[in-house]
Amino acid sequence: MNVHLKVQPHHLERGAYLYIRQSSMRQVVENVESAKRQYALRGRAVALGWRDEQIIVIDNDQGESGASAAWREGFQRLVSDVGMGHAGIVMGLEVSRLARNNADWQRLLEICALADTLILDEDGVYDPASFNDRLLLGLKGTMSEAELHVIKARLRGGILNKVRRGEFRCLLPTGLVYDHFGNVTLDPDMQVRETIIHFFEMFSRLGSASQTVKVFRNEGLLFPSRLHNGDTLFRPLTASTAMRVLNNPRYAGAYTYGRRQFRRTIDGKRTLRARDIDDWPACIPDAHPGYISWERHQENLKILKANGRGFEAARASIPREGPALLQGRAVCGQCGSHLRVRYAARLAGRKPGTFVIVPASIVGSPCVSRSPGLPSMKPSAC
Incomplete structure (x- = not known):
């Protein structure tokens, strides 16, 4: 279909949104040609019939990865404005500039199709409501996500190869x-x-x-x-x-x-x-x-x-202060946890007494061990 036949008057009544993104601040500083190519898409919108004041540039996601939209405020604003019917066309240099996550890309396509919003990249203009254009855009999104995995695999493989030789430089601790x-x-x-x-x-x-x-x-x-x-x-x-x-x-x-x-x-x-x-x-x-x-x-x-807390620690630890006996030694017969002492108040002057363990099967409740006149002991996980 001819590009000008896709652009209808009701599209021109709404804004033209230009989304600009580069993955890292190093790319923003060094790869200036990519930024120039993205900003040059304004001329494409003007050639299609949009006025210069109708073009809205969203470039506050510079230095942000396209792997997810969760931390990209600019992309979230773009999706929100498209959903409210403010955008007649969405422009991006390529699919990877808009999203490298297929879920985010498909969500944008669905909203554009419902809002009757066009999508423009360096290759042409697409109507997400059209089956053929939607299929082509979906394939581009899938390839963009696959490219991200390939890039990560290459970088990761190089790092792991140096790691196995012990040559990869890591952050060292103090000393x-x-x-x-x-x-x-x-x-x-x-x-x-x-x-x-x-x-x-x-x-x-x-x-x-x-x-x-x-x-x-x-x-x-x-x-x-x-x-x-x-x-x-x-x-x-x-x-x-x-x-x-x-x-x-x-x-x-x-x-x-x-x-x-x-x-x-x-x-x-x-x-x-x-x-x-x-x-x-x-x-x-x-x-x-x-x-x-x-x-x-x-x-x-x-x-x-x-x-730490556990059977080995309880078996190797010495008795602590307090009148209760078998603290750190007694084990619950139901859950196997070690019984711990909880003093309601300081029991000064009392002599240690005989410790009696009451099984949970008798009392019908979580294990409680008591000694007459002494604080109760309860397991930590019963």
């Missing part, structure tokens, strides 16, 4: 730096090195991350922290920092990649999930100098696991 040759070495700052060494020695002696934090706090010691600009700042040691250092295998001289995995939820948010060591794409012990050995790192992980 490790890259030298002039690109090799990982210990931080040249003597204070940083001595503080981290003292931290691992203290943990080996105490066997507890929280106790190590308390010792640092009581002695007035500060722990180094590297800022985003590369500067090192000494701050009070926190429990989260201590756990992060103890769980990081780079301090043991191991090259690792992919310890955590990002997942995108339905609402577009990214969540971080830890992987098991068997699922890491790369784990190369003794790849560079470290503060502790790989064997010592494995022992530290076992200590942290034993310090």
Whole structure:
């Protein structure tokens, strides 16, 4: 069908929307020819009969990926205006500029067909309400999405190939730096090195991350922290920092990649999930100098696991303060959870009594263990 036959007077009464997008800020700065080609589509709209003041340019999605419309405000505005019947034609240099997600692209096509809105790209003008044009636009959207997967696969394949050799440069934790040759070495700052060494020695002696934090706090010691600009700042040691250092295998001289995995939820948010060591794409012990050995790192992980809540922790832990007996030792006969003590008030001066466990099958309710005159104990998951 002739292009001018597709453009009807009722199309010219509405606005001509020009959508402009580039995937990254680097492309915005360096690939200026693409931006010129996209802005040049204004001339196509004028040639088809739209006045210059009718052309609405949406270019606030510069530097945004087209993989999803969840974070693209400009594309959402475009879809909204098309749905309200404000647009007579939607212009984009190619399908990939509008969307690389087939679901977003098909949604735009459906709304354009219902609102009788045309679509223009570098190759021609299309009417989404026409079967042939809709089929061609659908194929272009599918190819655009497939191209995105091909690009990602190529980039990912190159990165993983370097990762398997241990040559891919990752962000290093505090205390490790890259030298002039690109090799990982210990931080040249003597204070940083001595503080981290003292931290691992203290943990080996105490066997507890929280106790190590308390010792640092009581002695007035500060722990180094590297800022985003590369500067090192000494701050009070926190429990989260201590756990992060103890769980990081780079301090043991191991090259690792992919310890955590990002997942995108339905609402577009990214969540971080830890992987098991068997699922890491790369784990190369003794790849560079470290503060502790790989064997010592494995022992530290076992200590942290034993310090957590569980049967091994309860069996290895010593009785804590309070008059209740068997705390941390008694196990629920129904759910297998360890019974925990909850004191309503400080029971000073009382002597420990005999602890009696009442099974859940007798009381007909979640497991409760009591001792006469002593606080009750309940399992955490019963």
